[in-house]
Amino acid sequence: MLQGLPVSPGIAVGRAVIVRFGGLPAFRRAVAPDEFDEEERRLRRASRLAAEEFRRHSGEAAGDIGMELAAILEAHGLIASDETYLNAVFDRIQRDHVNAEWALAEVTRELGQRFETADSDAMRERAADIQDVAREIARHLSGGDSLLPVELPRGSILVADEISPVDASRLDPRRVRALALERGGPTSHATIIARSFGLPAVVGIEGLCEAISPETPIVVDGDRGTVEPAPSKERLRRSLIRVREQREKTRRLRARTTRAATTRDGVRIVVRANLELAEEIAALDRFHAEGVGLFRSEFLYLRAAPGSPGVEEQREVYESLLAAAAPHPVVIRTYDLGGEKGIGPARGENPALGMRGLRYCLAHPELFDAQLDALCLASRKGPLSILLPMVTSRFEIEEARNALEKSARRAGLSQAPPLGIMVEVPSAALLAERLAPATDFFSIGTNDLAQYALAVDRANPDVAALYRPLHPAILRMLKSVADAGRAHQRPVAVCGELASDPIGIAVLVGLGIREVSVTPVAIAAVKDSLSGIDSTRVQSLVEKALGAAEASEVEKLMRGRP
Numbered sequence: 001m002l003q004g005l006p007v008s009p010g011i012a013v014g015r016a017v018i019v020r021f022g023g024l025p026a027f028r029r030a031v032a033p034d035e036f037d038e039e040e041r042r043l044r045r046a047s048r049l050a051a052e053e054f055r056r057h058s059g060e061a062a063g064d065i066g067m068e069l070a071a072i073l074e075a076h077g078l079i080a081s082d083e084t085y086l087n088a089v090f091d092r093i094q095r096d097h098v099n100a101e102w103a104l105a106e107v108t109r110e111l112g113q114r115f116e117t118a119d120s121d122a123m124r125e126r127a128a129d130i131q132d133v134a135r136e137i138a139r140h141l142s143g144g145d146s147l148l149p150v151e152l153p154r155g156s157i158l159v160a161d162e163i164s165p166v167d168a169s170r171l172d173p174r175r176v177r178a179l180a181l182e183r184g185g186p187t188s189h190a191t192i193i194a195r196s197f198g199l200p201a202v203v204g205i206e207g208l209c210e211a212i213s214p215e216t217p218i219v220v221d222g223d224r225g226t227v228e229p230a231p232s233k234e235r236l237r238r239s240l241i242r243v244r245e246q247r248e249k250t251r252r253l254r255a256r257t258t259r260a261a262t263t264r265d266g267v268r269i270v271v272r273a274n275l276e277l278a279e280e281i282a283a284l285d286r287f288h289a290e291g292v293g294l295f296r297s298e299f300l301y302l303r304a305a306p307g308s309p310g311v312e313e314q315r316e317v318y319e320s321l322l323a324a325a326a327p328h329p330v331v332i333r334t335y336d337l338g339g340e341k342g343i344g345p346a347r348g349e350n351p352a353l354g355m356r357g358l359r360y361c362l363a364h365p366e367l368f369d370a371q372l373d374a375l376c377l378a379s380r381k382g383p384l385s386i387l388l389p390m391v392t393s394r395f396e397i398e399e400a401r402n403a404l405e406k407s408a409r410r411a412g413l414s415q416a417p418p419l420g421i422m423v424e425v426p427s428a429a430l431l432a433e434r435l436a437p438a439t440d441f442f443s444i445g446t447n448d449l450a451q452y453a454l455a456v457d458r459a460n461p462d463v464a465a466l467y468r469p470l471h472p473a474i475l476r477m478l479k480s481v482a483d484a485g486r487a488h489q490r491p492v493a494v495c496g497e498l499a500s501d502p503i504g505i506a507v508l509v510g511l512g513i514r515e516v517s518v519t520p521v522a523i524a525a526v527k528d529s530l531s532g533i534d535s536t537r538v539q540s541l542v543e544k545a546l547g548a549a550e551a552s553e554v555e556k557l558m559r560g561r562p
């Protein structure tokens, strides 16, 4: 039994499909000895095509860009057809009975490690060269650009080292039953997507890809955080019973929570949905969401790459969201690019502290203006609000508002749609009272707020135990925003994962929050938790919790509520 972090609830039984996305992307398949020749043929063909491509580019570069690049590409071509390298890969196919993609990734990784620890810069550069070459061979092996085996078989469990948010968003939830990853954290974006798809997920198991045999049945338990690589027949039978029981429980809970949420003492709490993809629109109705509290629009951008989605393409998506949510409102967050979401940092940079969110948009006005134009045009069709991610200072809101007003004029609107800010950085939380006049509403992103306040990477399993959104320092920041909202009559919502935690939601109600948004599959459970909460009781508990020194004290205090 392998133990990891439980990050998305539920239990699943399925066949393991192993994929390495990090470094060199590859999936693992068991290969019988009578297939070795075929794998060698595929490898040699891919290496020939890659070498030809490098040589062709080298010839072109010599003509227009420069001799230096031409020489590098020429060298890449030589590596791609290097017999020692190819033989090492072929030996690996035979030794481990694995497919060419996997063997190529393994051999390349080992070579890369050897070069990376070398003393000379020239040798270290070779590590990057080999990666580039292997990537090109891998592309030809797969016959295209896709990293995943073309289509995952139905009933698969994806076992991977890590997965980027955009690759996670490309998974088909009808085919994949669960996710088990070596890396990732409780609120990393792949985890959030797993939850949106309702897929059980476990992360943070080192050596996972090696510990599991491809295509064998495994059990992933997203409640306990375990992965069972070789379950017995009896274990499989019991797990399947649990899967059925769970499905039934979820169905009953959903049937019980169709109406708007109120606390036990009758305080009305608005529960909206967080969506990442336009395909999730149907979930609004199915899970009885009161509109969309957060649409993570950057997935539109990332999935449209290369190039960005045009004004008309975006407008269509935003209008379809409004139509599906009517008569409820839709809050669309402008692109939160950067960070772990895909616009990669340079070597040595810290992506979480770099060109992320609003910073990126303000630095790329064509991109930002196109999105604002699409939002303004769509806003004619219904109650649409715009939300800015990663705000740290007031001047950023002012710059964004200027851009929005110009865009509203271009769209012929007499008034721009409401403009709100995400509070997900400590500076914005502590200064909420001074930011309030510049914003129309607040939406607190507890996922990042916890990351930045506690200096804990939300996607790193090594520090997951320190990732405590109920830390009293964060409670004080939440209070700062709630108070600022009340004092300036600015609505305050919470869209981070804390809202779907049973203790988290009690804390939020205690702080006076009356609107939250969560992943659609969590809506029923959140409404159910709310129905057990007494708002005056949690208010007095939160007052005490604000004086705590540790997250564990807060949890203990709040658990004591009747």
Ligand code: PEP
Binding pocket: 192, 294, 296, 336, 424, 444, 445, 446, 447, 448, 449, 495, 496, 497
């Ligand atoms: C957050 O940071 O809490 C949030 C809701 O945004 P994201 O998870 O997309 O960073």
Ligand code: MG
Binding pocket: 389, 424, 445, 447, 448
């Ligand atoms: Mg965030």
